Structures are given as C-alpha cells and as structure tokens.
Amino acid sequence: MELTVQKIDAEEFHRQRQEVLGQWETGKEVNFEEAVAYHKELPKSKIFAEKLAEGKAKGITYAQPRAGVALLNEHIELLRYLQDEGGADFLPSTIDSYTRQNRYTEAQAGIEESQAIGRSMLNGFPAVNHGVAACRRVVESVQVPVQVRHGTPDARLLAEITIAGGFTDYEGGGISYNIPYSKDVSIESTIKYWQYVDRLIGLYEEQGVKINREPFGPLTGTLVPPAISHAVAVIEGILAVSQGVRSLTLGYGQCGNLIQDVAALHTLPILAEEYLAKLGLPKVMITTVFHQWMGGFPQDEAKAYGVISWGAVAAALAKASKVIVKTPHEALGIPTKEANAAGLRTTKQILNMLKDQKLPMTPELALEEEMILAETRAILDRVLDLGEGDAAVGAVRAFQAGVIDVPFAPSRYNSGKILPARDTTGAVRLLDFGNIPFNETIKEFHRERIAKRGRDEGRDPSFQMVIDDIYAIGKGMLVGRPR
Numbered sequence: 100m101e102l103t104v105q106k107i108d109a110e111e112f113h114r115q116r117q118e119v120l121g122q123w124e125t126g127k128e129v130n131f132e133e134a135v136a137y138h139k140e141l142p143k144s145k146i147f148a149e150k151l152a153e154g155k156a157k158g159i160t161y162a163q164p165r166a167g168v169a170l171l172n173e174h175i176e177l178l179r180y181l182q183d184e185g186g187a188d189f190l191p192s193t194i195d196s197y198t199r200q201n202r203y204t205e206a207q208a209g210i211e212e213s214q215a216i217g218r219s220m221l222n223g224f225p226a227v228n229h230g231v232a233a234c235r236r237v238v239e240s241v242q243v244p245v246q247v248r249h250g251t252p253d254a255r256l257l258a259e260i261t262i263a264g265g266f267t268d269y270e271g272g273g274i275s276y277n278i279p280y281s282k283d284v285s286i287e288s289t290i291k292y293w294q295y296v297d298r299l300i301g302l303y304e305e306q307g308v309k310i311n312r313e314p315f316g317p318l319t320g321t322l323v324p325p326a327i328s329h330a331v332a333v334i335e336g337i338l339a340v341s342q343g344v345r346s347l348t349l350g351y352g353q354c355g356n357l358i359q360d361v362a363a364l365h366t367l368p369i370l371a372e373e374y375l376a377k378l379g380l381p382k383v384m385i386t387t388v389f390h391q392w393m394g395g396f397p398q399d400e401a402k403a404y405g406v407i408s409w410g411a412v413a414a415a416l417a418k419a420s421k422v423i424v425k426t427p428h429e430a431l432g433i434p435t436k437e438a439n440a441a442g443l444r445t446t447k448q449i450l451n452m453l454k455d456q457k458l459p460m461t462p463e464l465a466l467e468e469e470m471i472l473a474e475t476r477a478i479l480d481r482v483l484d485l486g487e488g489d490a491a492v493g494a495v496r497a498f499q500a501g502v503i504d505v506p507f508a509p510s511r512y513n514s515g516k517i518l519p520a521r522d523t524t525g526a527v528r529l530l531d532f533g534n535i536p537f538n539e540t541i542k543e544f545h546r547e548r549i550a551k552r553g554r555d556e557g558r559d560p561s562f563q564m565v566i567d568d569i570y571a572i573g574k575g576m577l578v579g580r581p582r
C-alpha cells in the first residue's frame with residue numbers, strides 16, 4: 100500500500116485485520132460488533148473523551164499517573180490504589196517493553212515468571228497476552244477512564260485487544276512512537292501501522308463509540324524545543340483525524356522555563372485547529388496534556404518532589420487539560436505504588452491551590468507565543484510543501500531532509516543535526532539549527548539569547564552547555580551553569 104494521508108479503504112483494512120488478529124492467540128477474542136455494544140454500556144464516567152470535555156468546559160487540569168505490572172490482579176490493585184490513595188483523575192495501563200516490540204512469547208514468559216516469583220518481572224501490563232476479558236476486568240474494577248500508555252511502533256494488535264477490552268483512550272503515533280523508541284524502523288512503516296490504529300478508532304467513532312487519541316508529545320523528553328514537538332503533534336493529529344479520529348489530546352513535555360512552557364501549551368491547540376482547518380479536515384475535540392519533566396531526575400526524593408511540583412505549577416498556570424505525573428522514584432526505576440500515589444498527591448495539592456490563578460499576559464509571554472507559532476508554522480508549511488499537500492508523505496520527506504529533527508533520538512531516520520541548549524533563563528533554544536527551516540529573524544532570536552548566557556557564564560556557547568543542561572536538573576539546577 101503506497102503511503103498517503105487518505106483514509107485506508109475498507110478492503111485494505113480488512114486484509115490487514117485478518118493478519119493482525121492472527122498475530123497472537125488472544126486476537127480471536129476480538130469481535131468488533133460485540134465490542135461496540137460493550138462500549139455503549141460503559142457509564143459516561145468511564146469514557147475518556149467525555150471526562151476530558153467536562154474538564155475543558157470547567158477549566159480543570161486533571162492528573163494522571165503512569166503504571167503497569169505483569170499480573171492482572173496486581174495491576175488492578177495498583178490502579179485502585181492510585182485512584183483511591185493518589186486521587187488519579189484518569190488511570191493508565193502502561194504496557195511492558197516486550198509487548199511494545201510485539202514479542203508476545205517473551206511477555207508470556209514474563210507472566211509465568213512473575214507468577215512463580217510473586218512479583219512483577221515485566222515493566223508494564225502485557226495487555227495482548229492477558230486478552231480482551233482481562234482488559235475488561237481492569238476497566239470494570241476502577242471508577243475513572245483508563246488509557247493505554249506504551250511506546251509501540253506496530254501498535255495494531257494492542258489497539259484491537261485493549262479497545263475491544265473497554266479502554267477509551269490510546270496514546271502514541273507513527274512518528275512519536277518510532278523516533279524516540281526505535282533505531283531502525285522506517286517512519287513510513289510506522290505511519291502506516293498507526294493509520295490502521297486510527298482507522299480502527301474511526302470505525303468505532305462511526306458506531307458512536309468515542310475513543311480519544313493522545314499522540315506522544317515529549318518525544319525524546321530531552322531539551323526538545325516546543326516547535327519541534329508541536330510540529331510532530333500536529334502532524335499526528337492530522338493523520339489521526341484523516342482516518343476518522345474525532346477526539347485528540349495533544350501533548351508537550353515540560354522544558355522548565357515557566358514562560359516558555361505556558362506559551363507552548365497556549366499555542367499547541369491553536370496550531371492544531373489552524374492546520375486541521377487549512378487541510379479541510381473536520382472540527383474535532385482538542386485537549387492538551389502537559390508531561391512533567393521527562394529528563395533526568397534527582398535521586399534525592401525531596402528534590403524530586405521539587406521537580407514534580409514545578410511541573411504541576413506549569414501545568415496549572417498553562418491551564419493544561421491533563422498533567423502526566425512523575426514520582427519520587429523517577430531516578431531509581433519503576434516506582435512503588437506508594438511513591439506513585441505520592442507524586443499524584445503532590446501534584447493535586449498544587450493543582451488545587453493554583454486552580455483560581457493564571458499567568459497574566461506579559462510582553463515576554465506574548466513574544467514566546469509569537470516565536471513558537473512562527474517556528475512551528477515554518478516547519479509545518481515546509482512539511483506540506485514536501486508532501487505536495489499530503490502530511491503523511493511530507494512527514495517522511497521532512498525527516499529525510501532534516502526539516503523535522505528531534506534532539507537525542509535513537510532512530511537512524513532522524514538527522515540528529517540540531518543541537519538544543521538552554522538560554523540564561525532556562526528556556527530551550529537551538530545552538531545548531533541543522534536543516535530546520537527557520538528564517539534569520541528566528542535564528543537571531545535563539546542566537547542572541549544563547550550568547551547572553553555565554554556572557555553571563557564567561558564562556559563561549561558550546562556543546563559543553565548542552566551536556567551541562569542534560570545533567571542540570573538531576574544535580575538540582577535548571578540551567579547547566581559551569582562549576
């Protein structure tokens with residue numbers, strides 16, 4: 100099938116579906132018509148898009164953790180704990196790494212090992228192996244909507260199983276779950292895999308079943324400038340809506356400078372609506388998700404709570420629809436349920452205290468918003484030029500040309516020529532622009548701010564700044580100042 104943004108035709112979808120449902124034995128549990136009927140029985144309180152719409156109308160910022168363990172009963176116990184003790188407004192099921200790589204045989208071995216040893220030997224919930232009925236037990240065991248969170252390049256079977264299993268939100272995308280998660284998988288192949296996922300959700304939507312889609316905003320989560328992650332988020336939104344998705348949560352990973360982060364959250368939905376309209380695509384519900392700092396964390400738990408709190412402040416002042424919460428065990432590994440719940444309570448304390456405040460518009464905030472809009476438009480317009488109007492073709496060509504370039508990405512399909520560094524206020528700028536299509540005005544904006552940092556620190560801007568910034572937060576700072 101040649102790459103196109105156009106809706107997958109019914110025959111091609113059906114052909115793929117036979118193959119996908121045969122990839123593991125639990126695929127035969129999926130019955131689309133039965134699953135539609137199951138979804139229609141779900142109470143409104145368990146439908147992600149409905150709760151997001153309520154929150155959007157009331158200006159609420161919801162809190163959601165990441166969480167997943169190998170065995171079904173323990174996973175349910177974990178989610179209930181995060182709901183009851185953490186106050187989670189939404190729940191995840193974070194999927195294990197074997198399942199993310201379609202290695203269901205190893206996932207099965209991990210389940211058996213976990214049963215034998217009595218603790219989770221997988222770093223997430225192996226939903227494909229557990230199957231549809233088990234997913235429904237998860238959904239029926241909690242009071243709030245549940246979302247599939249993962250990092251799967253070929254996420255087709257996982258989508259079939261979990262959506263038939265009652266999950267009402269599905270994270271990821273053909274770019275955002277490739278570039279940061281794979282080394283050697285073509286962008287064309289993962290865009291196609293994810294067009295299947297979005298078409299499946301389009302088919303549910305056509306039956307009146309709302310399934311929300313959340314492209315993975317942070318990408319590598321390491322000094323990713325807002326315009327880069329916004330460009331990917333908007334493209335994945337275009338690809339999803341083109342297949343029939345009607346409810347999108349677009350995401351952004353905290354960078355750490357409050358003005359920049361608030362400007363990023365304000366501009367993301369504006370850009371999405373602008374480009375969906377430009378391409379003549381239908382209006383859809385757009386919400387936003389703010390990810391608390393995705394880079395290196397301090398080991399000291401008190402400092403970790405500081406980072407978590409700062410992420411909660413930025414999410415609240417940006418009026419994000421949802422914030423994804425970190426835990427004080429971030430520097431250590433998979434958090435205990437107690438640590439996970441603690442991160443949630445810290446976050447909700449901040450959200451509750453700040454819910455009646457907002458960051459006033461200032462010249463600095465207005466300028467930051469103007470720059471993010473101009474930068475993202477420069478990238479997206481070039482993507483559409485390269486694709487001759489087709490966002491799917493344009494995305495592949497844009498990565499080939501380095502027009503989209505994600506810092507610190509493992510994928511060999513990513514140019515890796517750009518180099519980000521913080522300016523003296525901690526905002527993320529570009530030290531090296533690679534082939535990103537920014538005009539001289541934009542480049543000067545970045546250069547002069549990084550030059551100012553150099554003067555403040557008595558050193559020439561260099562790669563050392565980048566290295567210092569990568570370790571800064573883990574060492575208790577934001578800007579990687581020289582010792």
Ligand SMILES: CCC[C@H]1O[C@@H](n2cnc3c(N)ncnc32)[C@H](O)[C@@H]1O
Pocket residue numbers: 165166167168193222223224425429432433434
């Ligand atoms: C984008 C994913 C990175 C983040 O995702 C967290 N993460 C991964 N797997 C689990 C899990 N099984 N339970 C709780 N958190 C998890 C990591 O800590 C990190 O913050």
